[in-house]
Amino acid sequence: PKKGSKKVVKAEPNVKEEDVKVEVKEEKVEVKEEVKKEEGGAAAPSVGVKRERDEAEVKQEEEAKRAAVNLEEDDIDDFAEAGEEEFNVGGRRKAAQRFCPYLDSINRHVLDFDFEKVCSVTNSHLNVYACLVCGRYFQGRARGSAAYFHSLENHHMVYMKLETGKVYCIPDNYEVTDSSLADIKHNLNPTFSQDEVNKFDLKVKYSRGIDGTEYIPGTVGLNNLKDTGYINVIVQALTCVSDFRDFFILPENYAHFKSPLVQRFGELVRKMWNPTAFKGQVSPHELFQAISVESNRKYKSDVHSDPAEFMVWFLNSLHRGLGGTTANGSSVIHKVFQGKVKIESKKLTAKKAAGQPDDDAEWEADEKPFLHLTLDLPPTPLYADSLEKNIIPQVPLLNILHKFDGATEHVTRGRLSRYQLLKLPRYIIFHIKRFSKNTQFELEKNPTIVSFPIKRLDLRDFVQLSEDLQNEVTQYDLVSNVCHEGLVTKASYTNEVHDRGTIVKEGVFRAQVLNKSQDQWYQIDDLHIQEILPQVVSISEAYVQIYERSDITQARNVKKGGAAAADAKQNAADAMTD
Numbered sequence: 001p002k003k004g005s006k007k008v009v010k011a012e013p014n015v016k017e018e019d020v021k022v023e024v025k026e027e028k029v030e031v032k033e034e035v036k037k038e039e040g041g042a043a044a045p046s047v048g049v050k051r052e053r054d055e056a057e058v059k060q061e062e063e064a065k066r067a068a069v070n071l072e073e074d075d076i077d078d079f080a081e082a083g084e085e086e087f088n089v090g091g092r093r094k095a096a097q098r099f100c101p102y103l104d105s106i107n108r109h110v111l112d113f114d115f116e117k118v119c120s121v122t123n124s125h126l127n128v129y130a131c132l133v134c135g136r137y138f139q140g141r142a143r144g145s146a147a148y149f150h151s152l153e154n155h156h157m158v159y160m161k162l163e164t165g166k167v168y169c170i171p172d173n174y175e176v177t178d179s180s181l182a183d184i185k186h187n188l189n190p191t192f193s194q195d196e197v198n199k200f201d202l203k204v205k206y207s208r209g210i211d212g213t214e215y216i217p218g219t220v221g222l223n224n225l226k227d228t229g230y231i232n233v234i235v236q237a238l239t240c241v242s243d244f245r246d247f248f249i250l251p252e253n254y255a256h257f258k259s260p261l262v263q264r265f266g267e268l269v270r271k272m273w274n275p276t277a278f279k280g281q282v283s284p285h286e287l288f289q290a291i292s293v294e295s296n297r298k299y300k301s302d303v304h305s306d307p308a309e310f311m312v313w314f315l316n317s318l319h320r321g322l323g324g325t326t327a328n329g330s331s332v333i334h335k336v337f338q339g340k341v342k343i344e345s346k347k348l349t350a351k352k353a354a355g356q357p358d359d360d361a362e363w364e365a366d367e368k369p370f371l372h373l374t375l376d377l378p379p380t381p382l383y384a385d386s387l388e389k390n391i392i393p394q395v396p397l398l399n400i401l402h403k404f405d406g407a408t409e410h411v412t413r414g415r416l417s418r419y420q421l422l423k424l425p426r427y428i429i430f431h432i433k434r435f436s437k438n439t440q441f442e443l444e445k446n447p448t449i450v451s452f453p454i455k456r457l458d459l460r461d462f463v464q465l466s467e468d469l470q471n472e473v474t475q476y477d478l479v480s481n482v483c484h485e486g487l488v489t490k491a492s493y494t495n496e497v498h499d500r501g502t503i504v505k506e507g508v509f510r511a512q513v514l515n516k517s518q519d520q521w522y523q524i525d526d527l528h529i530q531e532i533l534p535q536v537v538s539i540s541e542a543y544v545q546i547y548e549r550s551d552i553t554q555a556r557n558v559k560k561g562g563a564a565a566a567d568a569k570q571n572a573a574d575a576m577t578d
Contacts, residue, residue: 259321
């Protein structure tokens with residue numbers, strides 16, 4: 001076309017919508033019923049009906065799979081389907097990696113693995129994770145779990161599985177293998193080598209928590225869970241027994257036993273001796289839960305019980321949990337604490353009751369094992385002295401031990417009895433019976449002071465040794481003492497005495513324990529620990545005492561001297577090198 005002329009556009013013919021509209025017809029599949037022509041056979045269902053039913057079941061299973069969150073088995077990560085890209089980060093498991101950008105958010109000051117491992121949301125003990133940022137416990141790490149929502153809502157990304165000690169980043173869902181997490185894993189489940197255990201009583205080791213608190217491993221306080229002081233003092237006293245403690249320090253000694261009481265007590269002992277703990281005290285919460293279940297709620301946190309009675313139950317329960325039987329030495333409990341006593345008894349006659357000699361009846365003898373010996377105190381005085389103050393009598397321990405000399409007779413339940421020791425254990429436990437009920441069934445305390453030696457208590461006069469055991473060691477040294485201070489009420493051993501609604505004096509049980517590595521006595525009242533002199537121990541109102549055979553003490557002192565000499569030699573060599 002010429003310049004300036006309009007461009008002619010050739011018009012296209014109009015196209016109607018119905019001409020370009022594509023009609024899609026649904027093909028209907030008609031399937032006739034196929035009837036099996038078999039004798040006695042019924043007509044088979046339609047193929048179309050069967051296909052619709054299969055599709056409905058598949059659809060229903062897919063919806064259930066999307067909605068369900070398996071909180072008990074986190075190894076199956078059902079965050080989302082593999083094809084959904086928007087959940088690709090949280091849904092697919094990644095390989096373990098060392099680098100994690102959220103490790104600096106971990107707060108070790110709030111971490112406490114002493115409490116029961118239960119989810120704070122679902123109250124379930126299955127598949128529980130600890131948030132390493134705030135210290136709370138949550139269940140699962142799958143999409144829809146309590147830990148998953150907590151990470152999204154609070155931006156807390158680092159979690160540790162309490163069962164295995166593995167650390168994960170949530171919701172990114174990968175395992176973190178950084179070496180800086182080793183101290184947290186060790187506090188979750190402290191472990192020791194045999195060589196470390198052998199050195200516990202040879203050299204004192206001072207430690208410091210992350211809050212700056214200094215403590216000595218093995219001499220740490222235990223939290224009182226409202227009124228569980230009777231448990232704390234017995235645990236403190238028993239852990240002073242080296243053979244008993246060393247057995248529970250190494251979990252391989254009892255790994256094949258499934259008793260929760262045995263497992264929880266072993267965990268508590270390891271935490272008490274942990275030199276790298278974040279704090280200088282331990283909470284026996286999990287042990288108390290196992291005690292409550294094992295005793296069928298006999299021992300509770302809000303009701304105080306007799307420590308001596310609890311000790312007997314506790315040792316027997318540990319013996320059963322370790323597969324112990326009536327056979328001698330069937331568990332570590334019997335190997336450490338079991339001795340043997342001869343009991344002679346006969347019926348109490350009228351002549352004997354009247355104080356007249358009666359040689360007609362014959363003594364019936366029997367030999368029985370024992371885990372502890374009960375010692376009776378003389379009656380308390382009924383009158384006050386000239387200054388109108390109560391007279392507190394004293395009695396030597398050897399005097400009340402004459403109960404087991406084989407000659408002193410005792411009247412019990414209409415029978416005369418006398419006792420004679422036949423075999424002494426490695427560690428001997430004395431229970432000094434201070435509490436009794438009067439005629440009004442009210443609990444009363446005998447305040448008699450028992451004077452006892454700290455070292456070299458000789459029991460040779462009370463044991464009947466055979467000819468081949470004449471060289472048996474019969475001297476003992478005190479390693480722990482449970483004492484009671486204050487008055488006692490009829491209600492409980494918590495011993496609050498009220499005068500017109502005001503507490504006059506409160507009685508309490510305390511544990512006095514010997515730190516063998518430094519030969520220093522400590523008095524422990526729950527979380528309060530203080531050094532005391534041996535003279536203070538000897539004048540306390542003793543209730544439960546544990547003595548160690550002297551040959552064990554001497555062997556430890558020899559090793560301690562050798563270890564000190566080796567350390568001095570090493571220090572001299574280091575000085576010369578410098």
